[in-house]
Amino acid sequence: MIYEYQEFKLNSVLSRYIDCVWTESYTQRPENKGRTYLVVPDNTVELIFTSGTLERKIKDGLGKVEVLGSHLSGLKTIAQDVKVDGEMNLSVRFKPHGLYPFIKPRLQETINQSIPIEDLFGKDILELESQLFETHCLLDRVRHIETYFLKRLLTLNRQADATFDYLINRIVDGRGAHRILDLAEETGVTIKTFERKFLQNLGVSPKQCGQLIRLFHTLKATNKASQVNLTSIAHDNGFYDQMHFIKEMKKFTRLTPGEYLKAPRELQMPIFTRN
Structure with missing residues:
Protein backbone atom coordinates (compact mmCIF):
# COMPACT_ATOMS: atom_id res chain seq x y z
CA MET A 1 0.00 0.00 0.00
CA ILE A 2 1.16 3.57 -0.73
CA TYR A 3 1.00 5.48 2.55
CA GLU A 4 2.48 8.76 1.30
CA TYR A 5 0.22 9.47 -1.63
CA GLN A 6 -1.45 12.90 -1.84
CA GLU A 7 -3.95 14.41 -4.27
CA PHE A 8 -4.79 18.07 -4.83
CA LYS A 9 -7.84 19.30 -6.73
CA LEU A 10 -7.60 22.37 -8.98
CA ASN A 11 -10.13 25.17 -9.44
CA SER A 12 -13.53 24.53 -10.97
CA VAL A 13 -12.58 25.63 -14.51
CA LEU A 14 -9.66 23.20 -14.71
CA SER A 15 -11.44 20.42 -12.82
CA ARG A 16 -13.57 19.80 -15.92
CA TYR A 17 -10.42 18.49 -17.58
CA ILE A 18 -7.86 17.73 -14.85
CA ASP A 19 -8.68 15.11 -12.24
CA CYS A 20 -5.96 16.08 -9.77
CA VAL A 21 -2.32 16.87 -9.12
CA TRP A 22 -0.66 14.10 -7.13
CA THR A 23 2.58 13.09 -5.52
CA GLU A 24 3.86 9.91 -3.88
CA SER A 25 6.98 8.64 -2.16
CA TYR A 26 6.42 4.91 -2.67
CA THR A 27 8.89 4.57 -5.53
CA GLN A 28 11.54 6.44 -3.50
CA ARG A 29 11.64 4.00 -0.64
CA PRO A 30 14.96 2.07 -0.55
CA GLU A 31 13.21 -1.30 -0.89
CA ASN A 32 11.39 -0.13 -4.04
CA LYS A 33 14.21 1.61 -5.89
CA GLY A 34 15.11 -0.03 -9.18
CA ARG A 35 11.92 -2.10 -9.27
CA THR A 36 9.98 -2.57 -12.47
CA TYR A 37 6.21 -2.20 -12.14
CA LEU A 38 3.48 -3.56 -14.34
CA VAL A 39 1.18 -0.64 -15.21
CA VAL A 40 -2.15 -1.64 -16.74
CA PRO A 41 -4.67 0.59 -18.55
CA ASP A 42 -6.24 2.76 -15.85
CA ASN A 43 -8.25 5.32 -17.81
CA THR A 44 -5.81 8.15 -17.04
CA VAL A 45 -3.51 10.50 -18.90
CA GLU A 46 -0.52 11.51 -16.78
CA LEU A 47 1.82 14.48 -17.10
CA ILE A 48 4.84 13.48 -15.01
CA PHE A 49 7.51 15.90 -13.82
CA THR A 50 10.64 14.08 -12.72
CA SER A 51 14.21 15.05 -11.93
CA GLY A 52 15.31 11.56 -12.92
CA THR A 53 14.10 9.22 -15.64
CA LEU A 54 11.30 6.76 -16.18
CA GLU A 55 11.86 3.72 -18.34
CA ARG A 56 8.71 2.51 -20.06
CA LYS A 57 8.59 -0.75 -21.96
CA ILE A 58 5.53 -1.47 -24.05
CA LYS A 59 5.19 -5.12 -25.01
CA ASP A 60 3.31 -4.50 -28.25
CA GLY A 61 5.27 -6.96 -30.34
CA LEU A 62 8.04 -4.45 -30.98
CA GLY A 63 9.60 -4.55 -27.51
CA LYS A 64 9.79 -0.75 -27.53
CA VAL A 65 11.68 0.81 -24.61
CA GLU A 66 11.62 4.54 -23.86
CA VAL A 67 13.73 6.30 -21.24
CA LEU A 68 12.46 9.79 -20.53
CA GLY A 69 12.61 12.65 -18.09
CA SER A 70 9.48 14.74 -17.62
CA HIS A 71 6.87 13.51 -20.07
CA LEU A 72 3.23 12.89 -20.85
CA SER A 73 2.05 9.30 -20.62
CA GLY A 74 -0.94 9.06 -22.93
CA LEU A 75 -4.08 6.99 -22.50
CA LYS A 76 -3.09 3.33 -22.26
CA THR A 77 -4.79 0.51 -24.15
CA ILE A 78 -2.05 -2.03 -23.37
CA ALA A 79 0.06 -2.80 -20.31
CA GLN A 80 3.49 -1.26 -19.76
CA ASP A 81 6.50 -2.13 -17.62
CA VAL A 82 7.72 0.99 -15.81
CA LYS A 83 10.98 1.52 -13.95
CA VAL A 84 11.54 4.74 -11.99
CA ASP A 85 15.08 6.09 -11.56
CA GLY A 86 15.11 9.36 -9.66
CA GLU A 87 12.41 11.43 -8.00
CA MET A 88 8.92 11.80 -9.40
CA ASN A 89 8.44 15.44 -8.42
CA LEU A 90 4.75 15.91 -9.17
CA SER A 91 2.20 14.62 -11.66
CA VAL A 92 -0.89 16.05 -13.30
CA ARG A 93 -3.62 13.49 -13.88
CA PHE A 94 -5.94 14.48 -16.71
CA LYS A 95 -9.34 12.98 -17.10
CA PRO A 96 -9.11 10.58 -20.07
CA HIS A 97 -10.96 13.10 -22.25
CA GLY A 98 -9.41 16.17 -20.60
CA LEU A 99 -6.26 16.70 -22.65
CA TYR A 100 -7.78 18.01 -25.87
CA PRO A 101 -8.30 21.68 -24.82
CA PHE A 102 -4.59 22.03 -23.95
CA ILE A 103 -2.83 20.69 -27.05
CA LYS A 104 -3.19 20.83 -30.78
CA PRO A 105 -5.55 18.15 -32.17
CA ARG A 106 -3.17 15.18 -32.30
CA LEU A 107 -4.63 12.92 -29.63
CA GLN A 108 -4.15 9.71 -31.60
CA GLU A 109 -0.39 10.30 -31.43
CA THR A 110 -0.49 10.14 -27.62
CA ILE A 111 -2.14 6.71 -27.21
CA ASN A 112 0.27 4.29 -25.49
CA GLN A 113 3.04 6.83 -25.98
CA SER A 114 5.41 8.67 -23.66
CA ILE A 115 6.12 12.11 -25.08
CA PRO A 116 8.65 14.70 -23.82
CA ILE A 117 6.73 17.62 -22.34
CA GLU A 118 8.06 20.27 -24.70
CA ASP A 119 7.02 18.23 -27.76
CA LEU A 120 3.37 18.59 -26.76
CA PHE A 121 3.23 21.85 -24.82
CA GLY A 122 6.13 23.85 -26.26
CA LYS A 123 9.16 25.41 -24.62
CA ASP A 124 7.17 27.41 -22.07
CA ILE A 125 6.38 24.25 -20.09
CA LEU A 126 10.11 23.95 -19.34
CA GLU A 127 9.70 27.15 -17.30
CA LEU A 128 7.00 25.43 -15.28
CA GLU A 129 9.25 22.41 -14.81
CA SER A 130 12.04 24.65 -13.45
CA GLN A 131 9.59 26.35 -11.07
CA LEU A 132 8.47 22.98 -9.73
CA PHE A 133 12.02 21.77 -9.16
CA GLU A 134 13.03 25.03 -7.43
CA THR A 135 9.94 25.39 -5.21
CA HIS A 136 9.97 23.53 -1.90
CA CYS A 137 6.40 24.17 -0.77
CA LEU A 138 4.06 21.53 -2.19
CA LEU A 139 1.04 23.84 -2.27
CA ASP A 140 3.06 26.46 -4.15
CA ARG A 141 3.97 23.83 -6.73
CA VAL A 142 0.29 23.02 -7.19
CA ARG A 143 -0.46 26.74 -7.63
CA HIS A 144 2.25 26.99 -10.32
CA ILE A 145 0.57 24.14 -12.20
CA GLU A 146 -2.85 25.73 -11.82
CA THR A 147 -1.59 29.09 -13.12
CA TYR A 148 0.12 27.48 -16.11
CA PHE A 149 -2.90 25.50 -17.26
CA LEU A 150 -5.38 28.33 -16.72
CA LYS A 151 -3.20 30.56 -18.89
CA ARG A 152 -2.85 27.83 -21.51
CA LEU A 153 -6.60 27.25 -21.58
CA LEU A 154 -7.20 30.96 -22.23
CA THR A 155 -4.36 31.30 -24.73
CA LEU A 156 -5.28 28.34 -26.91
CA ASN A 157 -8.98 29.17 -26.61
CA ARG A 158 -10.01 25.81 -28.03
CA GLN A 159 -13.77 25.64 -27.80
CA ALA A 160 -15.17 22.70 -25.88
CA ASP A 161 -16.90 20.16 -28.09
CA ALA A 162 -20.28 20.00 -26.37
CA THR A 163 -21.46 16.97 -28.33
CA PHE A 164 -18.29 15.01 -27.60
CA ASP A 165 -18.40 15.99 -23.93
CA TYR A 166 -22.01 14.84 -23.68
CA LEU A 167 -21.33 11.53 -25.44
CA ILE A 168 -18.30 10.60 -23.40
CA ASN A 169 -20.02 11.55 -20.15
CA ARG A 170 -22.89 9.25 -21.10
CA ILE A 171 -20.41 6.41 -21.73
CA VAL A 172 -18.61 7.15 -18.44
CA ASP A 173 -21.87 7.31 -16.49
CA GLY A 174 -22.97 4.02 -18.05
CA ARG A 175 -19.63 2.37 -17.22
CA GLY A 176 -19.07 1.59 -20.88
CA ALA A 177 -22.31 -0.34 -21.28
CA HIS A 178 -24.15 1.99 -23.69
CA ARG A 179 -24.56 0.89 -27.30
CA ILE A 180 -22.85 3.34 -29.63
CA LEU A 181 -25.74 3.19 -32.11
CA ASP A 182 -28.22 4.15 -29.37
CA LEU A 183 -26.11 7.13 -28.30
CA ALA A 184 -25.72 8.28 -31.90
CA GLU A 185 -29.47 8.17 -32.42
CA GLU A 186 -30.08 9.92 -29.08
CA THR A 187 -27.88 12.88 -30.06
CA GLY A 188 -28.69 12.91 -33.77
CA VAL A 189 -25.10 12.43 -34.92
CA THR A 190 -23.98 9.91 -37.49
CA ILE A 191 -21.76 7.01 -36.52
CA LYS A 192 -19.05 8.51 -38.73
CA THR A 193 -19.21 11.83 -36.85
CA PHE A 194 -19.27 9.96 -33.53
CA GLU A 195 -16.08 8.09 -34.48
CA ARG A 196 -14.36 11.23 -35.77
CA LYS A 197 -15.06 13.21 -32.59
CA PHE A 198 -13.64 10.47 -30.37
CA LEU A 199 -10.52 9.93 -32.46
CA GLN A 200 -9.94 13.69 -32.60
CA ASN A 201 -10.62 14.52 -28.94
CA LEU A 202 -9.71 11.29 -27.16
CA GLY A 203 -7.54 9.28 -29.54
CA VAL A 204 -9.53 6.02 -29.50
CA SER A 205 -12.83 4.92 -30.98
CA PRO A 206 -16.10 5.09 -28.99
CA LYS A 207 -16.14 1.29 -28.80
CA GLN A 208 -12.62 1.11 -27.38
CA CYS A 209 -13.43 3.96 -25.00
CA GLY A 210 -16.34 1.91 -23.64
CA GLN A 211 -14.11 -1.15 -23.27
CA LEU A 212 -11.50 0.84 -21.32
CA ILE A 213 -14.12 2.30 -19.00
CA ARG A 214 -15.58 -1.15 -18.36
CA LEU A 215 -12.07 -2.50 -17.69
CA PHE A 216 -11.43 0.34 -15.24
CA HIS A 217 -14.52 -0.51 -13.18
CA THR A 218 -13.68 -4.21 -13.35
CA LEU A 219 -10.15 -3.65 -12.03
CA LYS A 220 -11.52 -1.28 -9.42
CA ALA A 221 -13.87 -4.02 -8.21
CA THR A 222 -11.01 -6.53 -7.89
CA ASN A 223 -8.87 -4.05 -5.95
CA LYS A 224 -11.53 -2.77 -3.54
CA ALA A 225 -13.21 -6.05 -2.60
CA SER A 226 -11.96 -7.92 0.46
CA GLN A 227 -13.32 -11.17 -0.97
CA VAL A 228 -13.00 -11.34 -4.76
CA ASN A 229 -15.55 -13.36 -6.72
CA LEU A 230 -14.40 -13.13 -10.33
CA THR A 231 -17.63 -14.63 -11.71
CA SER A 232 -19.73 -11.98 -9.95
CA ILE A 233 -17.36 -9.20 -11.03
CA ALA A 234 -17.54 -10.34 -14.65
CA HIS A 235 -21.34 -10.46 -14.53
CA ASP A 236 -21.67 -7.08 -12.76
CA ASN A 237 -19.50 -5.39 -15.38
CA GLY A 238 -21.35 -6.64 -18.43
CA PHE A 239 -19.18 -9.49 -19.69
CA TYR A 240 -21.10 -12.18 -21.57
CA ASP A 241 -19.37 -15.03 -19.79
CA GLN A 242 -16.12 -16.04 -18.09
CA MET A 243 -14.28 -16.56 -21.40
CA THR A 256 -5.80 -13.47 -16.83
CA PRO A 257 -8.04 -12.24 -13.99
CA GLY A 258 -6.45 -14.78 -11.64
CA GLU A 259 -2.92 -13.72 -12.62
CA TYR A 260 -3.83 -10.07 -12.12
CA LEU A 261 -4.99 -10.76 -8.56
CA LYS A 262 -1.61 -12.32 -7.76
CA ALA A 263 0.47 -9.57 -9.41
CA PRO A 264 2.01 -6.66 -7.43
CA ARG A 265 -0.45 -3.78 -7.78
CA GLU A 266 0.75 -1.25 -5.22
CA LEU A 267 1.73 1.49 -7.68
CA GLN A 268 -1.79 1.85 -9.11
CA MET A 269 -3.72 1.19 -5.89
CA PRO A 270 -4.58 4.88 -5.34
CA ILE A 271 -6.35 4.95 -8.72
CA PHE A 272 -8.23 1.69 -8.31
CA THR A 273 -9.28 2.13 -4.67
CA ARG A 274 -10.41 5.76 -4.64
CA ASN A 275 -14.14 6.57 -4.39
Missing part, protein backbone atom coordinates in the same frame (compact mmCIF):
# COMPACT_ATOMS: atom_id res chain seq x y z
CA HIS A 244 -15.24 -13.06 -22.58
CA PHE A 245 -13.91 -11.68 -19.28
CA ILE A 246 -10.62 -13.58 -19.54
CA LYS A 247 -10.11 -12.63 -23.20
CA GLU A 248 -10.63 -8.91 -22.55
CA MET A 249 -8.42 -8.90 -19.46
CA LYS A 250 -5.58 -10.54 -21.38
CA LYS A 251 -6.05 -8.14 -24.28
CA PHE A 252 -5.59 -5.07 -22.10
CA THR A 253 -3.40 -6.25 -19.20
CA ARG A 254 -1.47 -9.31 -20.57
CA LEU A 255 -2.83 -11.24 -17.57
Whole structure:
Protein backbone atom coordinates (compact mmCIF):
# COMPACT_ATOMS: atom_id res chain seq x y z
CA MET A 1 0.00 0.00 0.00
CA ILE A 2 1.16 3.57 -0.73
CA TYR A 3 1.00 5.48 2.55
CA GLU A 4 2.48 8.76 1.30
CA TYR A 5 0.22 9.47 -1.63
CA GLN A 6 -1.45 12.90 -1.84
CA GLU A 7 -3.95 14.41 -4.27
CA PHE A 8 -4.79 18.07 -4.83
CA LYS A 9 -7.84 19.30 -6.73
CA LEU A 10 -7.60 22.37 -8.98
CA ASN A 11 -10.13 25.17 -9.44
CA SER A 12 -13.53 24.53 -10.97
CA VAL A 13 -12.58 25.63 -14.51
CA LEU A 14 -9.66 23.20 -14.71
CA SER A 15 -11.44 20.42 -12.82
CA ARG A 16 -13.57 19.80 -15.92
CA TYR A 17 -10.42 18.49 -17.58
CA ILE A 18 -7.86 17.73 -14.85
CA ASP A 19 -8.68 15.11 -12.24
CA CYS A 20 -5.96 16.08 -9.77
CA VAL A 21 -2.32 16.87 -9.12
CA TRP A 22 -0.66 14.10 -7.13
CA THR A 23 2.58 13.09 -5.52
CA GLU A 24 3.86 9.91 -3.88
CA SER A 25 6.98 8.64 -2.16
CA TYR A 26 6.42 4.91 -2.67
CA THR A 27 8.89 4.57 -5.53
CA GLN A 28 11.54 6.44 -3.50
CA ARG A 29 11.64 4.00 -0.64
CA PRO A 30 14.96 2.07 -0.55
CA GLU A 31 13.21 -1.30 -0.89
CA ASN A 32 11.39 -0.13 -4.04
CA LYS A 33 14.21 1.61 -5.89
CA GLY A 34 15.11 -0.03 -9.18
CA ARG A 35 11.92 -2.10 -9.27
CA THR A 36 9.98 -2.57 -12.47
CA TYR A 37 6.21 -2.20 -12.14
CA LEU A 38 3.48 -3.56 -14.34
CA VAL A 39 1.18 -0.64 -15.21
CA VAL A 40 -2.15 -1.64 -16.74
CA PRO A 41 -4.67 0.59 -18.55
CA ASP A 42 -6.24 2.76 -15.85
CA ASN A 43 -8.25 5.32 -17.81
CA THR A 44 -5.81 8.15 -17.04
CA VAL A 45 -3.51 10.50 -18.90
CA GLU A 46 -0.52 11.51 -16.78
CA LEU A 47 1.82 14.48 -17.10
CA ILE A 48 4.84 13.48 -15.01
CA PHE A 49 7.51 15.90 -13.82
CA THR A 50 10.64 14.08 -12.72
CA SER A 51 14.21 15.05 -11.93
CA GLY A 52 15.31 11.56 -12.92
CA THR A 53 14.10 9.22 -15.64
CA LEU A 54 11.30 6.76 -16.18
CA GLU A 55 11.86 3.72 -18.34
CA ARG A 56 8.71 2.51 -20.06
CA LYS A 57 8.59 -0.75 -21.96
CA ILE A 58 5.53 -1.47 -24.05
CA LYS A 59 5.19 -5.12 -25.01
CA ASP A 60 3.31 -4.50 -28.25
CA GLY A 61 5.27 -6.96 -30.34
CA LEU A 62 8.04 -4.45 -30.98
CA GLY A 63 9.60 -4.55 -27.51
CA LYS A 64 9.79 -0.75 -27.53
CA VAL A 65 11.68 0.81 -24.61
CA GLU A 66 11.62 4.54 -23.86
CA VAL A 67 13.73 6.30 -21.24
CA LEU A 68 12.46 9.79 -20.53
CA GLY A 69 12.61 12.65 -18.09
CA SER A 70 9.48 14.74 -17.62
CA HIS A 71 6.87 13.51 -20.07
CA LEU A 72 3.23 12.89 -20.85
CA SER A 73 2.05 9.30 -20.62
CA GLY A 74 -0.94 9.06 -22.93
CA LEU A 75 -4.08 6.99 -22.50
CA LYS A 76 -3.09 3.33 -22.26
CA THR A 77 -4.79 0.51 -24.15
CA ILE A 78 -2.05 -2.03 -23.37
CA ALA A 79 0.06 -2.80 -20.31
CA GLN A 80 3.49 -1.26 -19.76
CA ASP A 81 6.50 -2.13 -17.62
CA VAL A 82 7.72 0.99 -15.81
CA LYS A 83 10.98 1.52 -13.95
CA VAL A 84 11.54 4.74 -11.99
CA ASP A 85 15.08 6.09 -11.56
CA GLY A 86 15.11 9.36 -9.66
CA GLU A 87 12.41 11.43 -8.00
CA MET A 88 8.92 11.80 -9.40
CA ASN A 89 8.44 15.44 -8.42
CA LEU A 90 4.75 15.91 -9.17
CA SER A 91 2.20 14.62 -11.66
CA VAL A 92 -0.89 16.05 -13.30
CA ARG A 93 -3.62 13.49 -13.88
CA PHE A 94 -5.94 14.48 -16.71
CA LYS A 95 -9.34 12.98 -17.10
CA PRO A 96 -9.11 10.58 -20.07
CA HIS A 97 -10.96 13.10 -22.25
CA GLY A 98 -9.41 16.17 -20.60
CA LEU A 99 -6.26 16.70 -22.65
CA TYR A 100 -7.78 18.01 -25.87
CA PRO A 101 -8.30 21.68 -24.82
CA PHE A 102 -4.59 22.03 -23.95
CA ILE A 103 -2.83 20.69 -27.05
CA LYS A 104 -3.19 20.83 -30.78
CA PRO A 105 -5.55 18.15 -32.17
CA ARG A 106 -3.17 15.18 -32.30
CA LEU A 107 -4.63 12.92 -29.63
CA GLN A 108 -4.15 9.71 -31.60
CA GLU A 109 -0.39 10.30 -31.43
CA THR A 110 -0.49 10.14 -27.62
CA ILE A 111 -2.14 6.71 -27.21
CA ASN A 112 0.27 4.29 -25.49
CA GLN A 113 3.04 6.83 -25.98
CA SER A 114 5.41 8.67 -23.66
CA ILE A 115 6.12 12.11 -25.08
CA PRO A 116 8.65 14.70 -23.82
CA ILE A 117 6.73 17.62 -22.34
CA GLU A 118 8.06 20.27 -24.70
CA ASP A 119 7.02 18.23 -27.76
CA LEU A 120 3.37 18.59 -26.76
CA PHE A 121 3.23 21.85 -24.82
CA GLY A 122 6.13 23.85 -26.26
CA LYS A 123 9.16 25.41 -24.62
CA ASP A 124 7.17 27.41 -22.07
CA ILE A 125 6.38 24.25 -20.09
CA LEU A 126 10.11 23.95 -19.34
CA GLU A 127 9.70 27.15 -17.30
CA LEU A 128 7.00 25.43 -15.28
CA GLU A 129 9.25 22.41 -14.81
CA SER A 130 12.04 24.65 -13.45
CA GLN A 131 9.59 26.35 -11.07
CA LEU A 132 8.47 22.98 -9.73
CA PHE A 133 12.02 21.77 -9.16
CA GLU A 134 13.03 25.03 -7.43
CA THR A 135 9.94 25.39 -5.21
CA HIS A 136 9.97 23.53 -1.90
CA CYS A 137 6.40 24.17 -0.77
CA LEU A 138 4.06 21.53 -2.19
CA LEU A 139 1.04 23.84 -2.27
CA ASP A 140 3.06 26.46 -4.15
CA ARG A 141 3.97 23.83 -6.73
CA VAL A 142 0.29 23.02 -7.19
CA ARG A 143 -0.46 26.74 -7.63
CA HIS A 144 2.25 26.99 -10.32
CA ILE A 145 0.57 24.14 -12.20
CA GLU A 146 -2.85 25.73 -11.82
CA THR A 147 -1.59 29.09 -13.12
CA TYR A 148 0.12 27.48 -16.11
CA PHE A 149 -2.90 25.50 -17.26
CA LEU A 150 -5.38 28.33 -16.72
CA LYS A 151 -3.20 30.56 -18.89
CA ARG A 152 -2.85 27.83 -21.51
CA LEU A 153 -6.60 27.25 -21.58
CA LEU A 154 -7.20 30.96 -22.23
CA THR A 155 -4.36 31.30 -24.73
CA LEU A 156 -5.28 28.34 -26.91
CA ASN A 157 -8.98 29.17 -26.61
CA ARG A 158 -10.01 25.81 -28.03
CA GLN A 159 -13.77 25.64 -27.80
CA ALA A 160 -15.17 22.70 -25.88
CA ASP A 161 -16.90 20.16 -28.09
CA ALA A 162 -20.28 20.00 -26.37
CA THR A 163 -21.46 16.97 -28.33
CA PHE A 164 -18.29 15.01 -27.60
CA ASP A 165 -18.40 15.99 -23.93
CA TYR A 166 -22.01 14.84 -23.68
CA LEU A 167 -21.33 11.53 -25.44
CA ILE A 168 -18.30 10.60 -23.40
CA ASN A 169 -20.02 11.55 -20.15
CA ARG A 170 -22.89 9.25 -21.10
CA ILE A 171 -20.41 6.41 -21.73
CA VAL A 172 -18.61 7.15 -18.44
CA ASP A 173 -21.87 7.31 -16.49
CA GLY A 174 -22.97 4.02 -18.05
CA ARG A 175 -19.63 2.37 -17.22
CA GLY A 176 -19.07 1.59 -20.88
CA ALA A 177 -22.31 -0.34 -21.28
CA HIS A 178 -24.15 1.99 -23.69
CA ARG A 179 -24.56 0.89 -27.30
CA ILE A 180 -22.85 3.34 -29.63
CA LEU A 181 -25.74 3.19 -32.11
CA ASP A 182 -28.22 4.15 -29.37
CA LEU A 183 -26.11 7.13 -28.30
CA ALA A 184 -25.72 8.28 -31.90
CA GLU A 185 -29.47 8.17 -32.42
CA GLU A 186 -30.08 9.92 -29.08
CA THR A 187 -27.88 12.88 -30.06
CA GLY A 188 -28.69 12.91 -33.77
CA VAL A 189 -25.10 12.43 -34.92
CA THR A 190 -23.98 9.91 -37.49
CA ILE A 191 -21.76 7.01 -36.52
CA LYS A 192 -19.05 8.51 -38.73
CA THR A 193 -19.21 11.83 -36.85
CA PHE A 194 -19.27 9.96 -33.53
CA GLU A 195 -16.08 8.09 -34.48
CA ARG A 196 -14.36 11.23 -35.77
CA LYS A 197 -15.06 13.21 -32.59
CA PHE A 198 -13.64 10.47 -30.37
CA LEU A 199 -10.52 9.93 -32.46
CA GLN A 200 -9.94 13.69 -32.60
CA ASN A 201 -10.62 14.52 -28.94
CA LEU A 202 -9.71 11.29 -27.16
CA GLY A 203 -7.54 9.28 -29.54
CA VAL A 204 -9.53 6.02 -29.50
CA SER A 205 -12.83 4.92 -30.98
CA PRO A 206 -16.10 5.09 -28.99
CA LYS A 207 -16.14 1.29 -28.80
CA GLN A 208 -12.62 1.11 -27.38
CA CYS A 209 -13.43 3.96 -25.00
CA GLY A 210 -16.34 1.91 -23.64
CA GLN A 211 -14.11 -1.15 -23.27
CA LEU A 212 -11.50 0.84 -21.32
CA ILE A 213 -14.12 2.30 -19.00
CA ARG A 214 -15.58 -1.15 -18.36
CA LEU A 215 -12.07 -2.50 -17.69
CA PHE A 216 -11.43 0.34 -15.24
CA HIS A 217 -14.52 -0.51 -13.18
CA THR A 218 -13.68 -4.21 -13.35
CA LEU A 219 -10.15 -3.65 -12.03
CA LYS A 220 -11.52 -1.28 -9.42
CA ALA A 221 -13.87 -4.02 -8.21
CA THR A 222 -11.01 -6.53 -7.89
CA ASN A 223 -8.87 -4.05 -5.95
CA LYS A 224 -11.53 -2.77 -3.54
CA ALA A 225 -13.21 -6.05 -2.60
CA SER A 226 -11.96 -7.92 0.46
CA GLN A 227 -13.32 -11.17 -0.97
CA VAL A 228 -13.00 -11.34 -4.76
CA ASN A 229 -15.55 -13.36 -6.72
CA LEU A 230 -14.40 -13.13 -10.33
CA THR A 231 -17.63 -14.63 -11.71
CA SER A 232 -19.73 -11.98 -9.95
CA ILE A 233 -17.36 -9.20 -11.03
CA ALA A 234 -17.54 -10.34 -14.65
CA HIS A 235 -21.34 -10.46 -14.53
CA ASP A 236 -21.67 -7.08 -12.76
CA ASN A 237 -19.50 -5.39 -15.38
CA GLY A 238 -21.35 -6.64 -18.43
CA PHE A 239 -19.18 -9.49 -19.69
CA TYR A 240 -21.10 -12.18 -21.57
CA ASP A 241 -19.37 -15.03 -19.79
CA GLN A 242 -16.12 -16.04 -18.09
CA MET A 243 -14.28 -16.56 -21.40
CA HIS A 244 -15.24 -13.06 -22.58
CA PHE A 245 -13.91 -11.68 -19.28
CA ILE A 246 -10.62 -13.58 -19.54
CA LYS A 247 -10.11 -12.63 -23.20
CA GLU A 248 -10.63 -8.91 -22.55
CA MET A 249 -8.42 -8.90 -19.46
CA LYS A 250 -5.58 -10.54 -21.38
CA LYS A 251 -6.05 -8.14 -24.28
CA PHE A 252 -5.59 -5.07 -22.10
CA THR A 253 -3.40 -6.25 -19.20
CA ARG A 254 -1.47 -9.31 -20.57
CA LEU A 255 -2.83 -11.24 -17.57
CA THR A 256 -5.80 -13.47 -16.83
CA PRO A 257 -8.04 -12.24 -13.99
CA GLY A 258 -6.45 -14.78 -11.64
CA GLU A 259 -2.92 -13.72 -12.62
CA TYR A 260 -3.83 -10.07 -12.12
CA LEU A 261 -4.99 -10.76 -8.56
CA LYS A 262 -1.61 -12.32 -7.76
CA ALA A 263 0.47 -9.57 -9.41
CA PRO A 264 2.01 -6.66 -7.43
CA ARG A 265 -0.45 -3.78 -7.78
CA GLU A 266 0.75 -1.25 -5.22
CA LEU A 267 1.73 1.49 -7.68
CA GLN A 268 -1.79 1.85 -9.11
CA MET A 269 -3.72 1.19 -5.89
CA PRO A 270 -4.58 4.88 -5.34
CA ILE A 271 -6.35 4.95 -8.72
CA PHE A 272 -8.23 1.69 -8.31
CA THR A 273 -9.28 2.13 -4.67
CA ARG A 274 -10.41 5.76 -4.64
CA ASN A 275 -14.14 6.57 -4.39
